[in-house]
Amino acid sequence: MAERALRGARLGTQSFEDERGVEMAPRQQVEYICADGHTFSVTMADEADIPYEWEDPKTGQIGTRVEGGEPLVKNEKAVRTHWDMLLERRSVKELEEILTERLELLRGGEIGPPHLHRPVKKAAKKAPAKKSA
Structure with a gap:
């Protein structure tokens, strides 16, 4: 395997292609100024939408x-909240009626988690222990 290895060629970081005959895309330099007066420029493509703000790569x-x-x-x-979307479909009066109906069903044991509707078992009282004289 050592015979087949390419020694001295940083394959992951270096390209063996040259730039002869390659035409680069048209570019422009865009200048930005920071609040403290420091200016820097960024190279962008001619057809790019130029942002109003840019972060200085150095500072x-x-x-x-x-x-x-x-x-x-x-x-x-x-921003529409869940409440806003709900009010688009129902009035406050309708919502109050639905809430009342659902609360009656929940309290009656017809809906809801089953552990809320089981009868509560009371623990049996222990008789006091007799004292020996």
């Missing part, structure tokens, strides 16, 4: 685009 600060104006504000839907 970790968030920079905003030097030339680009304000970011587009997306219209986000308000």
Whole structure:
């Protein structure tokens, strides 16, 4: 097996292909500025959607685009809770009626976990022990 091994070739980290004849995609440099005045640039493709903010790879600060104006504000839907969705289907009066019906069934033992409906067994009282004189 040692005869077949490729020695000195870092196969996992090095490519043997050269870049001759390869045409790179058109690129652009986008400049960002941090709150403290530090600027940095990022290389991006020409057709890429350029984000308004970018994290500086050296300092970790968030920079905003030097030339680009304000970011587009997306219209986000308000978060709907379970209660909101329930109120779309039923009125509060209907919900109160359903709750009353279900509570009656639960208290009557017709629905719910079985351990809530078993008769409770009382422990037998022990007779006091006799004292020897």
